[in-house]
Amino acid sequence: MGVYTGPVQNLIDELGRLPGVGPKSAQRIAFYLLKVDEVDASRLADAITEVKAKVGFCDRCFNISQGDNCEICLDDRRDPSVICVVEEPRDVVAVERTQEFSGRYHVLQGAIDHLQGVGPDQLRIKELIARIGAENITEVIICTNPNIEGEATALYLSRVLDAPGLTVTRIASGLPVGGDLEYADELTLGRALEGRRRIGSGE
Amino acid sequence: MRVRRLWLTDFRNYRDADITLGGGFTVVVGPNGCGKTSLLEAIGYLARLESFRGATLDTMVRHGAGSSVIRAEAESRNRELLIEAELVPGGRSRCQLNRQPVRNGKELASLMQVSVFTPDDVLLVKGGPVHRRRFLDETLGTMHSRNLALRHDLERVLRQRNALLKQAGGRTNAEVEATLDVWDGRLAEVGEELAALRSQLVGRLQPVVGDVYGSLAESRAATGLTYRRGWAGDLLGALKGSRCEDLRRTVTTVGPQRDELDLVLGDLPARTHASQGEQRTLALSLRLAGHQVATETLGFAPVLLLDDVLSELDERRSRRLVGVLPEGQSIMTTAGALPEGDVHPELVLSLEAGRVR
Ligand SMILES: [Zn+2]
Numbered sequence: 001m002g003v004y005t006g007p008v009q010n011l012i013d014e015l016g017r018l019p020g021v022g023p024k025s026a027q028r029i030a031f032y033l034l035k036v037d038e039v040d041a042s043r044l045a046d047a048i049t050e051v052k053a054k055v056g057f058c059d060r061c062f063n064i065s066q067g068d069n070c071e072i073c074l075d076d077r078r079d080p081s082v083i084c085v086v087e088e089p090r091d092v093v094a095v096e097r098t099q100e101f102s103g104r105y106h107v108l109q110g111a112i113d114h115l116q117g118v119g120p121d122q123l124r125i126k127e128l129i130a131r132i133g134a135e136n137i138t139e140v141i142i143c144t145n146p147n148i149e150g151e152a153t154a155l156y157l158s159r160v161l162d163a164p165g166l167t168v169t170r171i172a173s174g175l176p177v178g179g180d181l182e183y184a185d186e187l188t189l190g191r192a193l194e195g196r197r198r199i200g201s202g203e
Numbered sequence: 204m205r206v207r208r209l210w211l212t213d214f215r216n217y218r219d220a221d222i223t224l225g226g227g228f229t230v231v232v233g234p235n236g237c238g239k240t241s242l243l244e245a246i247g248y249l250a251r252l253e254s255f256r257g258a259t260l261d262t263m264v265r266h267g268a269g270s271s272v273i274r275a276e277a278e279s280r281n282r283e284l285l286i287e288a289e290l291v292p293g294g295r296s297r298c299q300l301n302r303q304p305v306r307n308g309k310e311l312a313s314l315m316q317v318s319v320f321t322p323d324d325v326l327l328v329k330g331g332p333v334h335r336r337r338f339l340d341e342t343l344g345t346m347h348s349r350n351l352a353l354r355h356d357l358e359r360v361l362r363q364r365n366a367l368l369k370q371a372g373g374r375t376n377a378e379v380e381a382t383l384d385v386w387d388g389r390l391a392e393v394g395e396e397l398a399a400l401r402s403q404l405v406g407r408l409q410p411v412v413g414d415v416y417g418s419l420a421e422s423r424a425a426t427g428l429t430y431r432r433g434w435a436g437d438l439l440g441a442l443k444g445s446r447c448e449d450l451r452r453t454v455t456t457v458g459p460q461r462d463e464l465d466l467v468l469g470d471l472p473a474r475t476h477a478s479q480g481e482q483r484t485l486a487l488s489l490r491l492a493g494h495q496v497a498t499e500t501l502g503f504a505p506v507l508l509l510d511d512v513l514s515e516l517d518e519r520r521s522r523r524l525v526g527v528l529p530e531g532q533s534i535m536t537t538a539g540a541l542p543e544g545d546v547h548p549e550l551v552l553s554l555e556a557g558r559v560r
Contacts, residue, residue: 024293112382114366120378148359148389155385 008034060131062107062124064089072104079103081138085128085157087111087145095143098190103141106131111149112156120156132163139167141196169196204279204316205532206246206506213268214290215241222559225550228528231536233554239536242554243319243508245273246534249286250315250506251344252298252308260292270294279314280503286315312348316505318494320487320512327489328466328473328482335464339401342408342493346500350400357393360386361460368453375450383446391439394459398432404496405430405464411492412485418527419520420484424469433461483515487524495529504531513537522546 004012008030016026033041057063058070065071072078072092082103086092092105108123131137142157144150154170161168171192205226211217216238231239240256244263247255254263264271270291277284287299298305305311326334343350364386371379405428413426434441434457441457442449449456466473466485473485498504507528512535513521521542541548552559 022293112363112385114363114370117370119367119370120382148356148363152363152382152385152389155388156382159381159384 057107057109061105062109062127063092063105077102080135082141083128083131083135083137083139084141084143086143087150087153091143091145094189095193098186098193100190100193101141103139108144108153111144111153113149120160123153125157125160128157129160132161132166138165139169141193142168142170143193167198169198171196204277204503204506206249206275206277208276209242209245210272210274211242211245212272212274213265214245214271214273215263215265216556217241217558218265220558222552224532224534224552225548226532227549228525228547229532229534229550229552230541230548231534231552231554233538235538237554237556239538239554240321240510243510243534243536246275246506247317247319247508248273248290249275249277249288250312250317252288252296252311255319255321255508260290260296263290264292277315279316282314284314286311309348309352312344312351316345316497316501317508318342318345318490318497318505319508319510320490321510322512322515324486324490325479325483325515327486328477332461332463335466336401336459336462338489338493339404339464340397342497343400343404345493345497345505346404350397353393353397353400357390357397357459360390360393361455361458364390364455365453368449368455371450371453373451373453387439387442387446390455390458391437391442394438398438398459398462401459401462401464402430402432407496408489408492411495412488415491415495415527416485416488419488419516419523420481421519421523424481425467426473426485426488427465427467429465429467431463431465433458433463480517480520484520487512487515491527491529498529498531504529507531507533509533509535511536511538513539513542518542 003009011033012023012026012030015021015029016023018026021029033044055064055066058065058073059068060073061070063070063072065073079102082101083106084095084101084103085106085108086095087108087110089107092107095101095105106124106128108125108128110118110123112118112120112123128140132140140157140161142154144153144157158168158170171189206224207226209220209222209224211220211222213219216236222242231242233239244254244256244258248263270289272287272289274285274287277286283301285299285301289297291297298311300311300314327338340350340354344354364383367379367382367386409428412428416426417423438458442455445455445457468477468481468485471477473482477485494505494507512524514537516524522544525542525546535548
């Protein structure tokens with residue numbers, strides 16, 4: 001379907017696969033890259049290769065990590081009994097910025113979104129359930145995005161995380177509805193964490 | 204509210220236009236294809252961030268240009284508004300209100316309201332129920348921007364539930380059941396709320412539609428509006444009851460996406476039994492009634508946009524329409540002459556090929 005010669009079209013196709021990049025932007029970026037100095041282009045290529053070689057996901061919480069476990073999982077000062085569940089590694093950064101949370105995390109690596117072919121099975125939910133038993137977790141704070149998919153994921157989790165002695169809470173509303181955690185400012189997100197409420201059958 | 208001045212850059216066939224509008228009744232005249240409807244479309248875009256003609260960004264941007272800008276100086280709730288929208292096909296379209304970025308359509312919809320009538324609105328009467336549901340939801344959205352979010356949530360929950368049903372492919376297991384439970388709960392919540400609002404709105408529209416139709420058609424034929432929900436009993440129970448059927452048919456078979464608004468004219472269903480002229484007049488009456496109800500709720504009139512409405516009506520009905528136009532700003536396009544008689548628009552804008560003459 002491509003209209004450009006092989007390598008150029010390949011680049012446009014690859015860029016077009018990136019999130020938030022439409023066909024026109026992909027074309028624009030590709031032609032920009034054709035014009036930049038060779039060193040600059042190589043630096044970008046190397047950065048991608050390096051991040052893929054050196055950075056992976058934590059075996060325990062699925063946050064990004066340079067070793068088998070991430071820095072937060074390895075930090076003994078963290079409260080070992082509380083887990084904050086988020087959708088993506090970038091949400092870990094957002095919660096960390098609030099300085100309101102001292103437990104550990106669990107990154108689902110997405111939210112339930114059947115339109116993208118993501119059901120509960122495609123998320124790290126089984127691993128979360130396993131952790132709760134193995135690590136004697138007493139509280140799970142569900143910190144998924146306040147949009148349709150994030151709320152559905154939270155509700156699903158509240159149904160399957162049903163263990164004796166476990167409290168499941170959801171961050172309070174007050175976050176802009178339909179928004180992303182990523183864009184919430186520290187103060188709002190901090191307040192939402194403080195004002196979390198119990199959900200599910202445990203009440 | 205009113206839009207005082209409008210600037211269009213590379214929008215449709217407007218290269219660069221600066222248009223001052225009247226605060227009352229403005230008539231926009233000009234030959235077909237000169238950009239009359241586009242002018243209304245631009246105002247509508249600022250209220251809803253989408254085209255009421257269902258046009259894509261690509262079609263709205265002038266041929267050969269990379270983007271368009273719609274800018275308007277308006278006044279609402281005693282507040283001066285400068286609204287600027289940049290339409291970028293395939294890129295990031297932006298919108299600013301008084302030089303501050305607008306985050307979503309809801310924020311804008313709470314400040315800028317329009318009621319729109321187009322010749323396609325005859326489908327409100329003779330088309331399928333989807334047109335009437337959209338009419339009710341659009342009117343609710345004009346009355347309160349919160350209702351727009353509700354409609355949007357409903358669509359997303361339904362799309363998710365239907366996608367899950369498709370992926371399940373007629374088979375079910377514990378995970379599918381648990382996920383369906385989650386979506387059913389959400390759908391019931393959103394669906395019940397929207398249905399209650401639709402039902403309340405129909406109750407308010409009923410007498411107004413009768414009045415407007417009576418004065419436009421000079422007819423005593425009674426109009427009737429009946430709202431029917433797309434399920435029986437409570438929605439959560441109905442969803443549980445239809446789960447097997449839904450899994451088999453891989454689509455959600457109960458809910459507000461199956462609601463209907465029955466229209467009756469003189470004891471007979473208007474969809475099948477009314478004449479073409481009666482259907483057009485009834486469709487226009489629905490829009491004008493929606494405008495009136497929204498005006499009562501808001502405490503001020505939205506901008507009334509009437510596209511090519513006179514071509515829909517005979518001479519007598521045209522004259523009566525102009526006579527019953529509500530207070531507030533209204534903008535009407537026409538390719539022909541205004542009806543004879545006592546018609547005094549505040550302003551007549553003469554257009555030719557994307558320019559004000
Ligand atoms: Zn970790």
